[in-house]
Amino acid sequence: MKKVGIIGGAGFIGSHVTRIFLEEGFKVRVSTTDLSNESKYQHLKKLPNSLNLEIVQLDVRNQDELQEFLKGCSIVIHGGTPFQLAVKDPQSELFDPTVRGTETFLSMIQNATGIEKVVFIASVAARNTNFPLPAGNKASGETFSESDTPFYGEESHPYAQAKFLAQRAVEKFVENHPDLKFEITTVSPVMVVGKSLSGREDSTSTGIQFLFKNKIAPDAFFQMFYDHDIEFALVDVEDVAEAIFQAATTNRLHGKDYLLSSETFPVSAIHSMLNGQEANSDGKIVYTNSLAKRELGISFKPAKDSLKEYSE
Template sequence: MNGEGKVVCVTGAAGYIASWIVKLLLIRGYTVRATVRNPLDTKKTKHLLQLEGASERLKLFKADLMEEGSFDEAIEGCDGVFHTASPVLFNVTDPQTELIDPAVNGTLNVLKTCAKTSTVKRVILTSSTASTGSPDPNVMVDETVFNDASLCYQMKEWYAYSKILAEETGCRFAKENGIDLVVMNPGNVIGPVLQPTLNYSIAVIVDLMNGEIPVYSCYYRFVDVRDVSLAHIKAFEVPSASGRYIIVDPDVSMKDIHKLLHELFPELCRDDNCRDGENELSEFAYKVCVDKLKSLGIEFTPIKESLKDTIVSLKEMYLLI
């Protein structure tokens, strides 16, 4: 158990990826301090408290992204911090208040606490492929590629804009304050859910089953939540880990997902005309290199297994309508 005797903090712990990070950390023997907006809201925290090892090595802390010093108690004495807390919203009326401020200021608030906490050896920041960009199809996207914030602002792609600013701000602050920061950039995350609510990336799968095709489908890349969570932990544990890590299966497209869903769960998929004709799903708009991620020892869960586990867990949690 790599984490025995080590204490780490996971922010936004009730979220999809974060819940799995907490689960895997506990399995590996870590003591986990998990921040949530309201520890008393059992509907949102019950699944964490029921995890294996939670009764002995998990403690919940109240924290708010917009409140400076809010993470001090949870991070005090920690060996590492996994900062996953950030809003995932695509339809907003006030992007500054709903997305940008919590993403950017929340990252700064967490890092300010880490900067004054001498025990913290490394911080893992959850970003997104939204900040790596989707350039010319002839360009291979790797960790050196960055999305254009000004273009996202112009196109009103507020989620991508918030992730770009949060990552840039976090990296700049870390460099100026001597913080060892590693950034994780996952794509559209699927796989079994632990939390009791339907999150955005899983909702994409539900939409596909209902015959609805997301816009910009050619830009989507998929990855299993268990692979993403393990990658976060490996980025903390492997001494040589540094910089950014793109976490997507480079060979799986929206078309592959759509086809597999109809093969695996034909009784749950509504008839649509996406497989043929004018609504045919787009192919990849660009290529991705994940050699750096594989250097952490991450192997991708087969997409068929991910989809099966996704749907089974949604049915078990009564999240499939």
């Protein structure tokens, strides 16, 4: 049995990734930042084939812990950077774990043995820090694809900036190491929606769905979404997990980055669908998904189905 290490494998996206690998017969090692807090990962122990599951504590900035985590893994999924919008200290809460953590991880996998594939779970923000607004060089509704030049805004949210800089570090590493013995592939999902496997309400993704369903604005940042009926590109969490699995188990994808997106809707339509009503507008494809469809074989679920699953 091959072993996969999933950094962040108990989170909103990570839990679905863990489930797929367990179902497909892999041994799975999942990281958690605090092993004493079982509420963060106890739901994973209820998954099929959980006897093949190992949960260990890991700080991605700690080289010794990271070296131990990588031992015996043929596949490594890195999804352990924070998705956090309310921050007091962007440097310590976002930039250090996201950018410096990614750089530490890259330096460690270079010398690890037995690794065949590494998959980074990035974000649409790694390609456009203005998300959900258009990239600075794009008009509203204009499509954005993997071939477009990534956009970095100095006034963008620190979370988006951190994800952008981390992905540039990955790309620079790939460019500077042409003779790696393993492949590196990245997936960049848009706003991820759907049902959590943990049942917890403390993830940012489920929290945003809760706010949109109930039209709650905890701050001026969210109020802006309602005031201007901002459009969001959506993707189902199960589709993201399937794309990660395919990227991890498919050869000759080295250096590629896949946008993962279904339809784009304004917040008013998302609010309606989360409450079991018809959308007040038609969805459209803004962030293209043709590359992921063609090379990863993903059939993206309609956004209304994903929002219905969360609502129920």
